[in-house]
Structure formats: C-alpha cells, structure tokens
Amino acid sequence: MNQLINVTLKVNGTEVSRPVEPRTHLIDFLRNELALTGSHAGCEHGVCGACTVLVDGEIVRGCLTLACQLDGADVVTVEGLTESGAIADLQTAFHLRNALQCGYCTPGMLVAATAILGQQPPATREEIREHLSGNYCRCTGYEAIVDAIEETAKARAAGRALAQEGA
Amino acid sequence: MKAPPFAYRRASSVADACALLDAHGGSARILAGGQSLIPSLNLRLSQPELLIDISQLAELRGIRVSATEMIIGALTRHADIERSAEVRARFPALADAARQIAHPAIRNRGTIGGSIALADPAAEWPAAALAFDMRFTAVSTQGERSIAATEFFKGLYETALLPGEVLRSIHVPLPAAAQRAAFGELTRRSGDYAIAGAFVTASVTGGWLGGTRAAFFGVATRPLLAARAMRALDGSAGDAAAVAAARAHLEADLDPIADLYNSRATKLHLAGVLLARLVARLAAPGG
Amino acid sequence: MNAPVPGLAPTTYIGQDTPRANARRLLAGRGQYVDDLRLPRELHAAFVRSPHAHARITRLDLSPARKSRGVFWCGTGADVARAVSPWVATLTHFKGMKSAPQYAVAVDRATWQGEAVAVIVAQTRAQAEDAAQLVEVEYEPLPAVTDMETALDAATPVIHPDLGDNLAFTRGVDTGGVADVFAAAHLVVEDTFRFGRHTGVCLEPRAITADYNPSENQLTVYLANQAPHMMRDIFAKHLDIPEANVRVIARDVGGSFGIKVHVYPDEMAIVGVAKLLGRPIRYSADRLESMSTDIHAREHRVRAKMGVDRDGRITAIEIDDLTGIGPYSVYPRTSAVEGNQVVNLTGAAYDFRHYVANLRVVFQNKTPTCQYRAVGHPIAMAVAEGLVDHAAQKLGIDPAEFRRRNLIADDNYPYTSASGMKFEALSHHACLDKLLALMDYPALRAEQKALRARGIHRGIGLAALIEVTNPSAAFYGVGGARISSQDGCTLRLEPTGWVTAQTGVTEQGQGTEAMIAQVVASAVGIPVEHVRVITGDTDTGPYGGGTWASRGAGIGGEAALLAGRELKANILALAGVILNRDAAGLDLRRAQIVDAATGEPVLPLAEAARIGQYRPDTLPREFQPQLSVTRQFGQRDWPFVFTNGIQASYVEVDPDTGFVKLLKHWMVEDCGTIINPLLVDEQLRGGIAQGIGAALWEEVLYDADGNLKNGTLADYLVPMAAEMPDMVLGHVETPTRSSELGAKGAGEAGTAGAPGAVMNAINDALLPFNARVTEMPFTPERLLRALGKIA
Structure with a gap:
C-alpha cells in the first residue's frame, strides 16, 4: 500500500x-x-x-x-x-487588541474569521462567538478575539457603506 | 496520530463507485465529506484498505423539489442545507438542525448522506429522517432500491445498506398544510454532540395534535421514534397532562444508555424535558 | 534670539498599553514552534504505550516493527536506560516525602495507561506509528490503584512495594485549641468539596527535537518549555554530558500554563535516543498522547468546616485534603506542591487565627499530576469561598457584607495568616469595593430577585483570592531542586543606539518580551521600538529560572530595570566624557542625551553609541565605555510576594435541565505595579477562562481499572468561545517594596478564583430549591441530582 x-x-x-x-x-x-x-x-x-x-x-x-x-x-x-494583504485590517485589530497570546490558534482563528467578515449587517458578538465555536484558544478567554473580529467586521461594513454612498 | 496506509480511488460516477465497492468487498470504504471517516482514520479506529472517493460527484449534490417531495442529493453538505432558501421555507426545523451540526468548517464538507450512512446515534440527520418519514435511495451494481428511514437504522453504526450499496438521495415528503415541526437538542457546548436531541412533527388542527412523530437522537444506540409517547400525544392539545403521559412512556420507548458524562437517568430526564419543550412549541398558537 | 528648544520630558512605558512586537510575526503565520523546525537527517519518533493502568511486561518483541517500512531504530526501556539514568522526585523540605525511581521508558512494568514501553524511530511519523502498531507486547495486568479514597487501605496493593505504602507525602497544620473554638462557635458549616482531575490542554502539544553531535559531545534540544536552564541541568545530569555542552532552545511555545515546566519521560527518551543514534530526533505528542501523558492536576477531595461567631466573623477553619498524584511524583518540582499549597492558602484571605489542616498525597495508577496554572489555588479558594457563602447564607448575611467583615483589613499589614503565610501588603477591601461598584451589585441583586419571581434563576457568586507570585528560593531551591529563583537581564547598546536585551525569563505568549522591552526602554530612556528582546536560549543571555509561578514581570522585570538603569548610567558617563560635561547633569530621554535640568537635547544617543563603539580612540585613555551590562535579581524579602483580588460570576441555571449559562464575569485584581495593562488583562481573562473550564466542563475521566475514558478533545471538554462570558476587569495597585519596580505576578489569579466564583453563583441560583453543589465540574447531571430531578 x-x-x-x-x-x-x-x-x-x-x-x-x-x-x-x-x-x-x-x-x-x-x-x-x-x-x-x-x-x-x-x-x-x-x-x-x-x-x-x-x-x-x-x-x-x-x-x-x-x-x-x-x-x-x-x-x-x-x-x-498575509501576503495578499487580504486580512491586514484583521491582523492589525488582533495586534492592537492583543487578541492572541501564544499564537498557535491564531492562524486558524484568522482564517475562520474571514468567513464572517463580509457579513452585512456585520456579525454580532453572539454570532462571532458561535462562528468561532470550533476554534480552541487556551490563552485568551476569547474576548479579545471576539473584540478584534467585531471591530474589523464593523469597519469593513462601514467602509462598504461609504463606498456605496460615494458611488 | 497519523492514519494507517490505505489506497485511494476517485470514483468517476456513482456506477464506478458501485463497481469499485463490488471489486473490493468489505475492505473498501466510501469517502464522502470525510468529517467522521477521516478522524476515525487519524485515530486508527478504522483501517480500510481502500477509500473510494465520491466527494466530487456532482450528480450526488443538490436539493430539488418535486410535486410530492424534496430530494436531497447524498453529497449535499450540511452548509448547503443550512443556507438553502428552499429548505428554510419548507422545513425550517431541518434548517435549524443544520446550523447545530458541529462547526462551520465541518459543515462546509460534511454531507447529509454521509451522516445517514454512518448512522451515528448522536447525529441530527438520522433522527430527522425518522421524524419526517424520509426515504433513501440506495444504488448498487444490482440496481437501485428505496428504503424507508424507519427500516434503515438497525443499530450502533449499523444500517440497512447492503455491501456494495451507495446512498444516492434522501427523499423528504412535502409537509401537509397543517404539519408543524420542532427541533431541539441539549448540548453543553455549541456544536457538541447532544446529550439528547429530538425532532417532533405533527399535524396541528384546531389546536389538536395528530400523526405525531417524535424522533430522538443521542440517547440510545440508534435514532429512535418514541412510538408510545407519540400515541399518547395524538389527539391531545399538547397540554401538560398529555405531555406528562407521553414522558412516562419514554423509558420504554428509548431505553436510554449512559454516555461519558450522563447516566441513563439523566438522559431520560433530559429527553423528557426536550419532548415537553418541543411539544409546547408545536402546540403554541402560530407555532 | 531663537526660541528655546522644547525640552524632552522623561517618559515611561510602565503602565502603558503597548502591543507586543512579537505578536505581528505570529499573526502572519511566521511563528517558530518546535514542530516547525526541520533539521538535516532528522528522524521521527513514536511510542508504544501501555494500554493498561498497571501491568507487568512479560514479553516485548520489537522484531516485527524493525522490519516495517522506514524504520531506523526500535528500543525498549532497558535500551533507553543505557543513555538516560532514572530519577526520583522529592524535595528535602517536604519532610518524609517519597517517590520511586522513574525511567524514561518503562522497564518491566507500566504504571499508568499511556506510559511508554517502547520507542520507534523512523523516516516519518506515520511510518513510526505503523511500526509501533506491530510491536508485540504481552502484559500481565496488575491490580490498578485508582480510587484515592482507598489508596491507603491495607487491602489496596502498594504500587511501589519498596516504599511501603501508597502515601507520597503528608503534612499537618494545627494552630492549637481549634476544637474548643469550633465548640464555642455560633455556627459551624461543613461541606465536602470534590475537584475533577483535569489537565492543561495546551493547543501546541509537547514537542521536542533533540540533536546530539558525538564529535563535540554536544547536545542541542529544541523544546517547547518554560524553564530552559532547569532542563539543561537535568539533561546534563541524566545523560551524563557536561552542562556547558547542553543547549536548550525554547523559541515560540504554543501555550504552557505549567504543563511545559516538567520532566516528561518521553522527552527524556527522545534526548537519550538522539544521544544513542547521533541523529536529530523529532517528537510531538499527538492529542491522545497529550491527554494521557501531559501532567494532570487537581484531583482533590476536601472535607472542610468553618466556625463563625454571632457577628458573622470567622473563628476557625479545618480542612482535610486528600489528593491523588499518579504513580510517580513528577520531576523535579514534585507532585506534593499542589496539596501543600491547599494547606497554605485555604482561607488565607480572611482574618482568623484557628486553623487545622491535614493533607495526604497518595499514589495511583493514573497519569502523574503536577503543577498546572494556579497550583492548588483554585482548590483552596473554592473551599474557603464555598464555606464563606454557606455561612453567610445560614446567618442571613449578604455574601458581600460577610466578606467585608472577614477579609484582612487593608491597614493590617504585614500580616501572617493562620497557615503561616506572610503577606507584605494586600488590598482585599479596596478590591471588594471596586468590584461591587463595577458590578453595580445592588442593581444586580434587584434584577436577580425580580427575575426569580418570573421563574428565571440567576445567581451571583463572589470569590476573594490571593496568589503566590515572585517566589524566593523557598519554593524549590531550599528543597534541593536546581531551579533558579533569580533571573537576569543582559543589555547591549548597539552602535545604532538601540538596545538588545537578553533575559532568562521566557515567552509563551504572556508578553514577556514586550514587558521586558517596556521596562528596558523606560529605564534607559529610549523608544520601546528600539529594544529587541531575546529569550529562550541557554547559550545566550543570563542564567535564570524561566517563566512559572507568576515570576516573569516581578523577577525578570526587576532584573531588566536594574540593568537598564546601569546601562543608562554607563551611557551618560560616556556622554559626559564626549561632551566634557558632568554626567550628573545629563539625562537620557527618547534616545537623546539631554540636559537634565532643561530637557534640552545635547547629543543623540546614536552618536554617543557610535563613538563608544567605533571611536574610543577619541576618548581619554583611562575611560573605557561599558556598553553591555548584566544585572540579576532574586526576591529575598518574602518567601513569596502575594497578590490579591476578587471575582464575581453571574450565571443562569435552568432547573429543568441542570444547564448553567455564564452571563458575565468580573474581576478586580492587585498585582502591584502594572507594566502593561493590555497584557495583564489578557492574563486575567485567559486565566478566568481556565478556571471556568474547571468549574463547568473539564474532568479527566477514568474507569475503575484506570482506563482513561475521554482522551480526545471531542470527549474532554474545554471552554470554547460560544459559552464564554464577557469579563469586566478592574485594578488596584499596591506595589511590592521587595523590588524597585513594585510589580507582582498576574498570571494565575484568574484561574485561582474563577471556580469558586462560579460555584457560588450556581449555589446562589439554586437557593430557592434548597439545593447545593460542591463537586466540580458542575455537570447537568450533578445539578439535576442536587435538584432532586434524578435519583
């Protein structure tokens, strides 16, 4: 075999x-x-x-x-x-909010988050928590991760609304 | 934790998959979404000689509605069902259930057919199949046959599928106007296997329940219809007395078995709580 | 005349939210965890592990495995013992403590399910696992000791006959006259608390790559670990290699929490096999191996009672703690520390004088236990806080008011607890006040009452806590363990004016490197971006203990402060010579040498550094600039520097299902000087989550034969995002005078208090049902039983 x-x-x-x-x-x-x-x-x-x-x-x-x-x-x-810059805003939000400690779960968290960042209206904290329910983090207690994703989702939604207004 | 070695063939069609199954007898396994099979391989709980990959067979994917039934291809993913407007409109309880299966990344690959063919007693779809009186179409090199869900789940991970058969489609009878359905499960963490879960369907006419079906999962070695409890509910308004009478039958109907954290008594109690809550939802005005 | 140049004011990063520089790398997927490393000619190892909790190995045949594809080498316990000598884990200050010699790979007998009995080395991990399956082992099962309650019974087999019995350690404390105090008490409450054995579940499993170079007798070990110098000493000793020839490198570590600060027999085996074969050997525990071989912790049964007077003042506490530690005490920290901490810490937030404690630490045929985050604290706190709420309830006193009457007064320090713990300065009352304000406690109580009337059952639970931090040598050194209680920091001024810092404290994501950078930048007077921090390599930087017992900031940070001040003085001396000015009139601010009085820049630091490094010829012959300094610090004033805090949990209990929903969590904590609030808050939140895990979900389950029943992450339940509450945090700052920085530790307080807070919240919700739970984790089944819903 x-x-x-x-x-x-x-x-x-x-x-x-x-x-x-x-x-x-x-x-x-x-x-x-x-x-x-x-x-x-x-x-x-x-x-x-x-x-x-x-x-x-x-x-x-x-x-x-x-x-x-x-x-x-x-x-x-x-x-x-990372190299495409597709999640640069999310990575910055994670960094500023310290939404990672050991960093081992972080790549999986970032990739998982991409699936709800485009949501309109932006995902609520409860939706984010639910969406991440299959991603284990032993370090942070999750709150900072939820904060960073929520902030990014809101910023992206606002950015899109602004772009549409402009167009 | 690495899977043992096995061979791999990508089936070019359902017929090809059936031919491969015939050629390799019991040593081959069908690979659909892989979300249960691959962990069991990684854990070396399963050591097949050959995996027959059907995951790319488009003919097995998709949701169609005929005059009498909804036909769900076996490879339709949990996520497809979760997002399907058709399912949401006609079978909201199934759409709700899809959202409760594991986690988003799993739902993007796991399939309804894989779940039913595996017959995990803690999975949602097998119990849904009982509650909604679904039928399954299985194909083999010998042809195809239709199997009622009520005849399908034989025991722990044991089904009516014969060696050489591949599950092709799931057939859900379209609901009558009066049919209502409720789904619920008790999990300690989101996405966990349920301690107890159930689908209850009934036609509700003038507040009276008829043709009640209550299918439980996570409580026994296979999904089960609670036949005595169902009869106790039929003809009632789903009131407290009827529910109490139905609950009294659950022990005989389900014969629950303990899991790691929950004794038989806990399982039975929680199945009863769930039944009461789901019946209350069914019977509620506008429910 | 020109306008005066605006002077530079002194700046500090102490107390500032400073994002971690090293986090960017981790966010880009550029971490360097041990399993990411690839070495030339490396081989992969897998272990054959005992399926029995206790069994004699009657036959072990490696020959089928040797023929398996890709296999390079197979060995038994005896083979590995040729390279690795056994160890016994005791500490001399734990009088009477005993344990048995432990081998890297079991020789003749396996003593827990999961103990390695053979090792396979192959080209790939998958091939090594294929071969491991082919090893033929015959076992003669022996009776397994699993129930700690009967471990000391005469009828129970003795796991190590040479030791005489299954008692590893026992200790008693009796302040005297306690029985009389209980007899005179207005009220005595009693409870039996049970704590589920659980484990650390680092997301990165234990991982090691050992590389032995016979030509130089040089061993390099890449290890996911918290204490590289401790491991270096142990590798040197047990592999008989000069310590100077052993290098331990701990780059990025994917979570540790105490799990990665112990000697693991399989890791010792990997190092031994690397020495035997002269090839790099790689091994990562897979998740099943992690669950059965990472240290476990916290399996305790505590019978406890508390006496209270008519005014609701605690008069006495008595506890009896029984804990099971597996078949061996874990090397080198021992498995007696957890129980010892329970004795030391129970009730120690409260002002009372009469205390009796009895501890028995027993051997079992289960996975060995040892120090995991907040060692002993969650048990001690839950016991005391459970009793406190019980007493308050019986007396009809509000739980917050009961604590106000009993917590040690903030002006009553130094204070020695009934158990003998010495507290420099704590702030229980300030923390309590702040917590109640954060929660809006009266409003929450009113909400609870209103909802209860509508059949919604919510509970509020408080838990005061203390935490052992900044340990002196009292922890391990006095017991003979070669674990350093001091730490050092070496600073090097680069020719650019930037500073490279090397420290013995290590980084596992807490933010050690960011913290060191902030302290150094503040002490030297440069932007924090100009400090590069290097950790985790025994070949570079000063010797030190590493990161455990919440010592990183308090010990490592102080060493960095002292080094920074010294380097700054050296830089100013250099600048004084360059400028021909008195150095005393100069200061260093934001990378500029300034006039200390006016703040006016007089020389860029980079220019001073350039001259110091490249043009010493321009300086007077008698002046040699000293641009590298090392300072070390060990805390000497107290055995431990205690911190304190208080937590509150708000839960909703479904009395029909026994399910508990966490609604919110609060914590106010006093870790002295806060260097980086962002990092401290993350320590608290993450710690709370682990404590909540203990309260609600986590328990390693064994059957009566010692078989582990929930060895997957599907079956062992850890806290996930969907169930975690948001957490509101507050701080009180009481700096320790045992250091100039004044920082105490913050890593374990969250875990210490959360289980007790959640327990009290659940019991508060259950009050109308006259139900009470004291056995963790609080599963639906345990609640339903307490509620009388099931038999």
Whole structure:
C-alpha cells in the first residue's frame, strides 16, 4: 500500500504538483511538503480548528481533508492571506487588541474569521462567538478575539457603506 | 496520530463507485465529506484498505423539489442545507438542525448522506429522517432500491445498506398544510454532540395534535421514534397532562444508555424535558 | 534670539498599553514552534504505550516493527536506560516525602495507561506509528490503584512495594485549641468539596527535537518549555554530558500554563535516543498522547468546616485534603506542591487565627499530576469561598457584607495568616469595593430577585483570592531542586543606539518580551521600538529560572530595570566624557542625551553609541565605555510576594435541565505595579477562562481499572468561545517594596478564583430549591441530582 497520488493544486495562488500518500491530510501536506508551517495540527481529529484553511474559498479543517482529494483545488493559508494583504485590517485589530497570546490558534482563528467578515449587517458578538465555536484558544478567554473580529467586521461594513454612498 | 496506509480511488460516477465497492468487498470504504471517516482514520479506529472517493460527484449534490417531495442529493453538505432558501421555507426545523451540526468548517464538507450512512446515534440527520418519514435511495451494481428511514437504522453504526450499496438521495415528503415541526437538542457546548436531541412533527388542527412523530437522537444506540409517547400525544392539545403521559412512556420507548458524562437517568430526564419543550412549541398558537 | 528648544520630558512605558512586537510575526503565520523546525537527517519518533493502568511486561518483541517500512531504530526501556539514568522526585523540605525511581521508558512494568514501553524511530511519523502498531507486547495486568479514597487501605496493593505504602507525602497544620473554638462557635458549616482531575490542554502539544553531535559531545534540544536552564541541568545530569555542552532552545511555545515546566519521560527518551543514534530526533505528542501523558492536576477531595461567631466573623477553619498524584511524583518540582499549597492558602484571605489542616498525597495508577496554572489555588479558594457563602447564607448575611467583615483589613499589614503565610501588603477591601461598584451589585441583586419571581434563576457568586507570585528560593531551591529563583537581564547598546536585551525569563505568549522591552526602554530612556528582546536560549543571555509561578514581570522585570538603569548610567558617563560635561547633569530621554535640568537635547544617543563603539580612540585613555551590562535579581524579602483580588460570576441555571449559562464575569485584581495593562488583562481573562473550564466542563475521566475514558478533545471538554462570558476587569495597585519596580505576578489569579466564583453563583441560583453543589465540574447531571430531578 505504497500508492502515491499525483495532485496538482493551487496553494496561495501558486500551482504546485506533488505525489502524496493517500493518508496524508492537507495540514501535513502544507506543513511538510510545502513548508507552510503557519497552519497548525492541534488535535488531528477535527475539534480544535488550529488547522483551519480555505479550500475553494470556504473554511475547512485541514486535518479532515486528504491532500489527494484536492487535485484542482484552490487552497489559501494564513501565509497567502498575509501576503495578499487580504486580512491586514484583521491582523492589525488582533495586534492592537492583543487578541492572541501564544499564537498557535491564531492562524486558524484568522482564517475562520474571514468567513464572517463580509457579513452585512456585520456579525454580532453572539454570532462571532458561535462562528468561532470550533476554534480552541487556551490563552485568551476569547474576548479579545471576539473584540478584534467585531471591530474589523464593523469597519469593513462601514467602509462598504461609504463606498456605496460615494458611488 | 497519523492514519494507517490505505489506497485511494476517485470514483468517476456513482456506477464506478458501485463497481469499485463490488471489486473490493468489505475492505473498501466510501469517502464522502470525510468529517467522521477521516478522524476515525487519524485515530486508527478504522483501517480500510481502500477509500473510494465520491466527494466530487456532482450528480450526488443538490436539493430539488418535486410535486410530492424534496430530494436531497447524498453529497449535499450540511452548509448547503443550512443556507438553502428552499429548505428554510419548507422545513425550517431541518434548517435549524443544520446550523447545530458541529462547526462551520465541518459543515462546509460534511454531507447529509454521509451522516445517514454512518448512522451515528448522536447525529441530527438520522433522527430527522425518522421524524419526517424520509426515504433513501440506495444504488448498487444490482440496481437501485428505496428504503424507508424507519427500516434503515438497525443499530450502533449499523444500517440497512447492503455491501456494495451507495446512498444516492434522501427523499423528504412535502409537509401537509397543517404539519408543524420542532427541533431541539441539549448540548453543553455549541456544536457538541447532544446529550439528547429530538425532532417532533405533527399535524396541528384546531389546536389538536395528530400523526405525531417524535424522533430522538443521542440517547440510545440508534435514532429512535418514541412510538408510545407519540400515541399518547395524538389527539391531545399538547397540554401538560398529555405531555406528562407521553414522558412516562419514554423509558420504554428509548431505553436510554449512559454516555461519558450522563447516566441513563439523566438522559431520560433530559429527553423528557426536550419532548415537553418541543411539544409546547408545536402546540403554541402560530407555532 | 531663537526660541528655546522644547525640552524632552522623561517618559515611561510602565503602565502603558503597548502591543507586543512579537505578536505581528505570529499573526502572519511566521511563528517558530518546535514542530516547525526541520533539521538535516532528522528522524521521527513514536511510542508504544501501555494500554493498561498497571501491568507487568512479560514479553516485548520489537522484531516485527524493525522490519516495517522506514524504520531506523526500535528500543525498549532497558535500551533507553543505557543513555538516560532514572530519577526520583522529592524535595528535602517536604519532610518524609517519597517517590520511586522513574525511567524514561518503562522497564518491566507500566504504571499508568499511556506510559511508554517502547520507542520507534523512523523516516516519518506515520511510518513510526505503523511500526509501533506491530510491536508485540504481552502484559500481565496488575491490580490498578485508582480510587484515592482507598489508596491507603491495607487491602489496596502498594504500587511501589519498596516504599511501603501508597502515601507520597503528608503534612499537618494545627494552630492549637481549634476544637474548643469550633465548640464555642455560633455556627459551624461543613461541606465536602470534590475537584475533577483535569489537565492543561495546551493547543501546541509537547514537542521536542533533540540533536546530539558525538564529535563535540554536544547536545542541542529544541523544546517547547518554560524553564530552559532547569532542563539543561537535568539533561546534563541524566545523560551524563557536561552542562556547558547542553543547549536548550525554547523559541515560540504554543501555550504552557505549567504543563511545559516538567520532566516528561518521553522527552527524556527522545534526548537519550538522539544521544544513542547521533541523529536529530523529532517528537510531538499527538492529542491522545497529550491527554494521557501531559501532567494532570487537581484531583482533590476536601472535607472542610468553618466556625463563625454571632457577628458573622470567622473563628476557625479545618480542612482535610486528600489528593491523588499518579504513580510517580513528577520531576523535579514534585507532585506534593499542589496539596501543600491547599494547606497554605485555604482561607488565607480572611482574618482568623484557628486553623487545622491535614493533607495526604497518595499514589495511583493514573497519569502523574503536577503543577498546572494556579497550583492548588483554585482548590483552596473554592473551599474557603464555598464555606464563606454557606455561612453567610445560614446567618442571613449578604455574601458581600460577610466578606467585608472577614477579609484582612487593608491597614493590617504585614500580616501572617493562620497557615503561616506572610503577606507584605494586600488590598482585599479596596478590591471588594471596586468590584461591587463595577458590578453595580445592588442593581444586580434587584434584577436577580425580580427575575426569580418570573421563574428565571440567576445567581451571583463572589470569590476573594490571593496568589503566590515572585517566589524566593523557598519554593524549590531550599528543597534541593536546581531551579533558579533569580533571573537576569543582559543589555547591549548597539552602535545604532538601540538596545538588545537578553533575559532568562521566557515567552509563551504572556508578553514577556514586550514587558521586558517596556521596562528596558523606560529605564534607559529610549523608544520601546528600539529594544529587541531575546529569550529562550541557554547559550545566550543570563542564567535564570524561566517563566512559572507568576515570576516573569516581578523577577525578570526587576532584573531588566536594574540593568537598564546601569546601562543608562554607563551611557551618560560616556556622554559626559564626549561632551566634557558632568554626567550628573545629563539625562537620557527618547534616545537623546539631554540636559537634565532643561530637557534640552545635547547629543543623540546614536552618536554617543557610535563613538563608544567605533571611536574610543577619541576618548581619554583611562575611560573605557561599558556598553553591555548584566544585572540579576532574586526576591529575598518574602518567601513569596502575594497578590490579591476578587471575582464575581453571574450565571443562569435552568432547573429543568441542570444547564448553567455564564452571563458575565468580573474581576478586580492587585498585582502591584502594572507594566502593561493590555497584557495583564489578557492574563486575567485567559486565566478566568481556565478556571471556568474547571468549574463547568473539564474532568479527566477514568474507569475503575484506570482506563482513561475521554482522551480526545471531542470527549474532554474545554471552554470554547460560544459559552464564554464577557469579563469586566478592574485594578488596584499596591506595589511590592521587595523590588524597585513594585510589580507582582498576574498570571494565575484568574484561574485561582474563577471556580469558586462560579460555584457560588450556581449555589446562589439554586437557593430557592434548597439545593447545593460542591463537586466540580458542575455537570447537568450533578445539578439535576442536587435538584432532586434524578435519583
């Protein structure tokens, strides 16, 4: 059972091809094959959310997705979101609010947050808490994370409203 | 915590998946959304020789409505159901239930068919299938057949699916005008498996309940209709006395089993509280 | 005449919200955790672990594993013992304490479910796990000691026959005459409190890469750890390598909370195997391994009673604490500290004189326990606060008023508690007043009453607390443990005028580096952005204890202050020589040498630094600029510098389901001088969340045979975002005089008080039902039982 599957996918905008063992989950693929170590394997059974990444624009658990399934997929990690500037406002809000301590959950939190930042009207604190209910943080008690996401969501919604007014 | 080695084949069609299943007998597993299978692989609780990946079969995805039923493709994801305007309009209780399944990232990959085929006794969809009297279509190289939900869930992770069969679609009868449904579950943390959960459906005419179906999950080795309790509610107004009578039957109907944190007595008590709350919602004017 | 140049005023970063510079890297996914590291020729390890809580290993055959694909090496306990000597974890100041020799990998016998019995080294982790599955082990199961209540019974097997019994440690305190005081009390309340064994659940599992270079007899260990120097000493001793040849590097650490400050046998095995093989060996505990091998904590049963006089004043407290610690005391801090803290701290926020405490620490066949955040505090606080609310309720006194009558008066310091703890200066009453104001306590009570009438059952729970911080050598050093209670800071003035700081205290996300930068910048007189801080490498920087017992700011920060002042004096001396002025008339402000009297800039720091580094030839021959300094600090005035605070929890209980909803949480805390409020508040909030976890969800469950029943994160319940309340925080600042900075620790107070506050809030909500719960976590089932809803 030493089958290797060739997969070609886009990761952070760049096409990559690799032979992978079928058992290799996406997070090990990203970390070990592509040295994208920003995403973490916290539990490897789908509970902690440290491995949250975007696949075809949607948040998924990297540990519950096999790399061999992703031929043709478009994967974005915290590294990609950082380099594109897509979450610069969110990262700044996290920084100023100190919405992280050890930082191990942070990439997963940031990626998970992207899924509700576009919401109109902006997500409430309760909605944010509910949305993050699958992302474990042992350090912060979550409040600062909720604050940072709430602030960013509001700012983005206000920015959009302003842009629409201008147009 | 790494999965054991296994081989992988991406099915090109449902027929291809069935042929692969036939060729590999019991050593192959169907990979749908993978949100239950992959953790069990990572934990080495499951060691199949082959995974047959059906996750990219578009023919298995989507929600359609016919004159008599809503047809949900087996690969339709929890998130699709959660966001479906069609589901929200016709079966709000199913839309509510979809939102309670695990967490957003899981709902983006987990599928209704996978959940039903796995028959996890703590999962929402199998109980929903009982309460809404759903039917499932299974296909194999031998053809296809329709299985009633009431005949489907045999035991712990045990279903009426035969070796070689793939679940293709879920069929939900469209509700009569008077039908009402309520869903609820008791979880200690958002997204956890429920200590007890239930769907209750009934036709409510002039305040009277008829054709009541109450399906429970998280309390026994499989999802269960509480048959005696249902009968006790039929013909009542869902009042306190009727609910008390129905609750008295739950022990016999459900025969609850303890979980890590909750004894049989707690499960039974909470199932009863849930039944009372859901019936109250059904029976409420405008409910 | 020109307008005068506006003078620069002295500035300080002490007390300022300063975002952490190192957080930007973590936010970009650029952390450097141990598992992110890749070394040439590295190999991966996996362990075969005992499925039994207690079993003799009768046969262990590695040969099938050796043939498995990718396998490089397999070893048994005896193989690893060739490289790693066993240890015994006792402290000499814990009189009579005993434990048994522990090996890195079990030899002949496994004593808890999850203890390693063999190690596999392969090209990949997956291959190592494949091979581990093939190892053939035959076990002869032995009776497992699981119930601490019967651990000392004559009929119970003794886990380590050489020790004679299962008693690891016992201690008693008796202030004398206590029975008479109880007999004379107006009221005596009694409760039995039970605390669920739980664990730290760092999101980053324990991780290690050990790299041994035989040609130099040099060991480098990359370790997710809080105390690199302690680990260096231990690796050197147990692998027989000169300490100078051992380097321990702790870069980013993904949460620690005390979990990563102990010696773990599997980590010792990895280091040993690296030495045996001469190749880098990598290992991360997976989540299942974390749950069964990270230290556990807090399995206690405390029988307690409190005597109160007619005026509602506490006259006496008596406790009996029984705690189970697993089969071995954990090295080198020992597993007796937690129980010892319970004895020291119970009731110690209150002014009373008569105290009896008995502690028994027993061995069991469960995962070893040791120090986890707020060691012993959550138990001691919950016991005392539970009794206080119980007594207040019986007397019909409002719980806040009862505390006002009994908390040690703010002008009554120094004060020695009935248990012998010495308090320099605490502020219980100021904190209580501030808390009640923050909560709008009367309005909350009115709301509670109004809702109760409508069948909505809410409860308010208070919990006063004290916290051990800034320990002296009294904690470990006096007991013979080679754990430093001092810490140092080395500062280097760069030719640019920036400063590089190296400190022995370590960073696991608390903000150690930001805190050090603020202190250094303030002391030297430069912008905080001009300070770069380096932590976590035993090859660089001064020797020190690391980060535990809330000592980072109080000890490490003080060393940084002293070093900063010294460096500043050296810089001013240099400037004085350059400018040919008396250095006493100069100051350093915002990277400018200024006239101390007017604040007028006279020389940029960068220019002084340039001259000091590159042009000493322009200075008088007898003057050598000293542009690097090291200062060390150990706290000597008190065994520990105590802090205090008080918390409040507001909950809603559903009496039909037994579910508890957290509505809000408040805390007022006094950690002395606050260096960075942003960081302190995050310590409090995160600490509270962990305390809430203990109160509501977290418990490691075992069956009677010692099998761990909830080893996944799906089954062991940690606090998640949806259930956490918002938390309102307030501060009182009573600086300690044991240092110039005046900072005390803040890392554990949240965890210390939250369980008691939540318990009291639940019991307050349950009052109309005449129900009471004292067994944590407060599961729906426990509430339903108390409510009489289930048998």
